[in-house]
Amino acid sequence: MKKNKFELKKIASYLLVGILSASISIGVSSMTKNTSLGDFELFKQNKKSDAYFTSATNAANFNPPDLTVAAEKTINAVVSVKNYSSFTQQRQQRQMIDPFDFFFGDPFDSAPQKPRQQQAPKDVPNGIGSGVIISQDGYIVTNNHVIDGADKIEITLNNQKTYMATLVGTDPNSDIALLKIDEKGLPFLNFYNSDDVKVGEWVLAVGNPFGLTSTVTAGIISAKGRSLDILKSNSLSPIESFIQTDAAVNPGNSGGALVNTNGDLIGINTAISSHSGTGTYEGYSFAVPSNLAKKVVEDIKKYGLVQRGYLGIGALDMSDDAAVKQYNTQNKTSYKSQQGVLVTEIQNDGGAKDAGMKKGDIITQIDGVTIRNFPTLSGIIGEKRPGDVVKVIVLRDGTNKTFTVKLKDAKGGTSVKTKDDLSVAEKLGASFQELSDQQKVNYGLESGVVISSIDGNGKLRAAGINEGYILMEVNDKPVNSEKDIEKILKNYKGTVSVRYVDIYGRIYRRGFKL
Numbered sequence: 001m002k003k004n005k006f007e008l009k010k011i012a013s014y015l016l017v018g019i020l021s022a023s024i025s026i027g028v029s030s031m032t033k034n035t036s037l038g039d040f041e042l043f044k045q046n047k048k049s050d051a052y053f054t055s056a057t058n059a060a061n062f063n064p065p066d067l068t069v070a071a072e073k074t075i076n077a078v079v080s081v082k083n084y085s086s087f088t089q090q091r092q093q094r095q096m097i098d099p100f101d102f103f104f105g106d107p108f109d110s111a112p113q114k115p116r117q118q119q120a121p122k123d124v125p126n127g128i129g130s131g132v133i134i135s136q137d138g139y140i141v142t143n144n145h146v147i148d149g150a151d152k153i154e155i156t157l158n159n160q161k162t163y164m165a166t167l168v169g170t171d172p173n174s175d176i177a178l179l180k181i182d183e184k185g186l187p188f189l190n191f192y193n194s195d196d197v198k199v200g201e202w203v204l205a206v207g208n209p210f211g212l213t214s215t216v217t218a219g220i221i222s223a224k225g226r227s228l229d230i231l232k233s234n235s236l237s238p239i240e241s242f243i244q245t246d247a248a249v250n251p252g253n254s255g256g257a258l259v260n261t262n263g264d265l266i267g268i269n270t271a272i273s274s275h276s277g278t279g280t281y282e283g284y285s286f287a288v289p290s291n292l293a294k295k296v297v298e299d300i301k302k303y304g305l306v307q308r309g310y311l312g313i314g315a316l317d318m319s320d321d322a323a324v325k326q327y328n329t330q331n332k333t334s335y336k337s338q339q340g341v342l343v344t345e346i347q348n349d350g351g352a353k354d355a356g357m358k359k360g361d362i363i364t365q366i367d368g369v370t371i372r373n374f375p376t377l378s379g380i381i382g383e384k385r386p387g388d389v390v391k392v393i394v395l396r397d398g399t400n401k402t403f404t405v406k407l408k409d410a411k412g413g414t415s416v417k418t419k420d421d422l423s424v425a426e427k428l429g430a431s432f433q434e435l436s437d438q439q440k441v442n443y444g445l446e447s448g449v450v451i452s453s454i455d456g457n458g459k460l461r462a463a464g465i466n467e468g469y470i471l472m473e474v475n476d477k478p479v480n481s482e483k484d485i486e487k488i489l490k491n492y493k494g495t496v497s498v499r500y501v502d503i504y505g506r507i508y509r510r511g512f513k514l
Contacts, residue, residue, distance in 0.1 A: 065202050065261050071216045073263035074206045076158045076187040077133045078256055080213055081142050081165075081179070082125035084152040130207035130256030131155065131179060132265060133188040134297065138163075138181040141297055142255030143270055143288075144170045147177050149462070155181050158214050169300035172455070173308070174239045174288060174382065175231055175270055176296040189257060192264035194243065194289035195369070197221055205247035205269055205285065207256025219247030219285075226286060227375040230271055237308065237410075241379025242286035243267045249285035258287040266290050295383045304419040309384040309407030311392075312350010316342040317374035318362060339372045340364045340395065349412030352392075355403040361394035381407070387414045424489045425482055427514065429458010432482040435470065443470065443501060447478035449485070463510045465500055472507070473499040489514060 129146030133139070140155065147153055153165040163181040170177040197203075201221045209215050223244040231238035245258065249272050258267035267287030299306045316327050321337040327344070328335055335342065343361040346353045363371050367390050371377050384390065386409040393402050408414050425431060432449040440446065448470040454461050465471075471479060474488045475497055489496065496514050501507050 067202070067204055067216075067218055067261060070204055070259055070261050070263035071206070073187075074189065074204060074257050074259050075214045075216065077189045078158065078206045078208075078214070079131045079133060079140060080156040080208045080211075081129045081131045081140075081146050081255055082154040082156070083127040083129070083147050083150040084154065085126045085149045125154070126150075128208065128211055128252055129254040130252065130269070132255070132257045132268065133186050134191070134265070135188050136184065136186050138183045138186060139168070139297070139301075140165065140179040140181065141268060141293055142177050142179060143268065144172050144175045144177045146255045147179070153179060155179070156213070157186075169304065169306075171296045171300070171306045173231065173237050173306070174292055174296050176268065176288060176293050178297050178300045189259065189263065189265040191290045191294040192260060192266045194266050194291045197224070197243065197260065197266050199223060202261050203245055203247055203266065204259050204261075205245065205249050205253060205256065205287075206259065207249070207253035207269060209248075209250035209252040211252055215253075217248040219245045222246050222284060224289075225373060225376040225379060227373075227378075228271060228286060237310075239292060239378050239382035241289060241292070241375040241382065242270065243289055245285050245287065247285060253285075268293050289379060291383050292379060295385075299385075303416060305417070305422070307385040307416045308409060309381060309386045309388050310350065310410060311381060311390075311405060312347040312352045312408060313343045313357070314345025314347075315363075315374055315377070316344050318342050319373040338362075339370070341371055341374050341377050343394070349408065351405045351408050351414075352403075355392070355405040357392070357394065357403055357405070358396070361396050361401075363392060363394050364400070365393040367391055385416055387416065424486045427458070427489075428460050428485070429455035430460050430465075432471070432485065434481055439470075443505060445470065445472065445501070447480050448472045448501070449479055449481060459496070459512050459514060460498075463498070463512045465498070465510065466502075468503050470501040471498060472501060473497075 126149075127146065129142060131140040131142035131146075134141050147167060147170070150167070153167060155163045155165045157163075163183060165179040165181050168178040168180050199221050203219060203221055205217045205219070207215060221243060224241075226242040226244045227240040228242065229240070231240055243258065243266065247258070249256075249269050253269050254271075256269045257265055258269050260266050267289055269285060269287045271286045272284065296306050317323055318335065318338050318340045324335055324337050327333065327342075340362040343352070343357060343359055343363065346357060346359055363377060365371055366377065366380050369376070369380055371380075381390070384407050386407055388407050390405050390407065391402060392405050393400055395401075406414060409417070419427070430451050431453045433452045435445065435448045435450060439450070440448070451460065451465065451467055451469050451471060454465070454467045471485070473479065474485055475492075477484075477488055479485050479488070492514060494514065495511050497509065497511050499507065499509050
């Protein structure tokens with residue numbers, strides 16, 4: 001009985017503590033209501049539902065996208081591209097790592113940084129990549145670096161049929177090349193408007209990594225308008241405005257398809273970020289947007305060469321904090337990092353000058369698209385041709401101004417060109433400067449012109465001749481100016497023979513067809 005009384009007292013004490021606690025809680029609640037806290041309530045409850053259980057419910061009901069239709073549609077339109085080349089001295093003469101060896105490596109070489117062999121076995125390809133069939137009659141788009149220097153290009157379809165491909169044309173500036181095989185009724189992919197793709201959208205990367213055919217990986221678009229500075233060593237005016245994804249891409253995927261969940265082609269897989277130097281995937285891959293690839297392909301098919309339109313400006317990426325600081329230091333200015341592109345120079349024969357744009361203008365929009373950085377601008381203008389008109393909005397002295405700019409080519413023209421319209425220098429893909437008397441003495445030469453710049457798409461570069469070399473003779477005739485070269489090769493068709501001196505003073509003779 002005493003025990004029961006003790007237990008009742010114990011229970012009563014608990015009840016008393018509970019009542020006191022409740023009273024204190026009610027008191028605190030009343031005091032809180034009387035204090036002036038406005039809308040700031042630390043423990044405000046969601047009246048409709050508990051957030052924790054809402055999230056758990058959403059997770060349970062989450063349905064990932066069905067990628068099977070896109071995969072099945074894409075696999076049959078993606079091919080293997082093999083590059084056979086018996087002569088690779090061009091790479092040896094450069095004595096440098098190909099930037100795409102860093103990003104992709106060579107699937108036949110476990111150490112992509114080492115110099116390539118000058119001679120490769122005839123039955124073994126120098127490199128392997130991927131390509132995308134874009135028409136039922138056999139047109140295939142791939143990367144320029146996949147077929148660079150090839151003597152022979154072999155295509156293998158998903159059904160294992162093989163074909164020898166014809167190189168229709170290339171564009172090192174965008175790293176796009178167009179091939180053709182003789183076949184009909186092929187499965188193909190349609191180009192999709194890459195301006196419409198959104199960050200976070202699901203995508204598939206389809207290609208042949210490490211020689212493994214018909215491989216599909218999935219991811220999302222991580223960013224748009226990325227630049228990696230990997231094209232500048234092979235081109236005079238590179239266009240880098242890549243789509244960045246986290247879909248796994250590895251050596252051999254280069255030139256393959258990046259598609260959306262409907263199986264529409266939104267990009268050509270081109271590079272991966274591989275800081276370890278292994279050339280393998282480490283989290284992000286990059287693709288040439290389909291709009292740019294489509295424009296390049298159309299130009300090559302219609303004109304035989306790519307038509308490039310230019311604003312006619314020098315530019316600074318205002319989103320690059322380090323570049324802005326350096327520019328401020330060099331020019332004693334006080335610009336702040338922001339979105340947009342600063343006009344640092346107005347070219348005399350460019351469309352920007354004709355339209356009234358000025359040095360110091362900050363380009364913020366082109367044709368309704370916000371210009372976040374230079375890659376964004378480069379990508380938009382890269383899709384245009386000479387004679388195209390664009391609407392440019394700039395920030396000048398704190399005020400927005402709009403200009404209508406007609407784009408021009410590199411020489412100030414506004415009309416498109418065919419191969420027949422090109423000058424000899426343009427066909428050779430180079431510009432030349434006369435030798436000084438001192439240079440003639442230093443090299444022991446009586447004639448010659450210096451190659452001051454060279455295009456990766458030209459005849460000279462393909463023959464292994466690079467910037468800084470001295471061209472001595474063309475078709476056994478001495479040359480001392482660009483006019484001499486024009487005179488010798490104007491209207492000439494056939495094999496061209498050239499003698500030149502490299503930067504070490506060694507003399508070579510090479511030939512190519514014009």
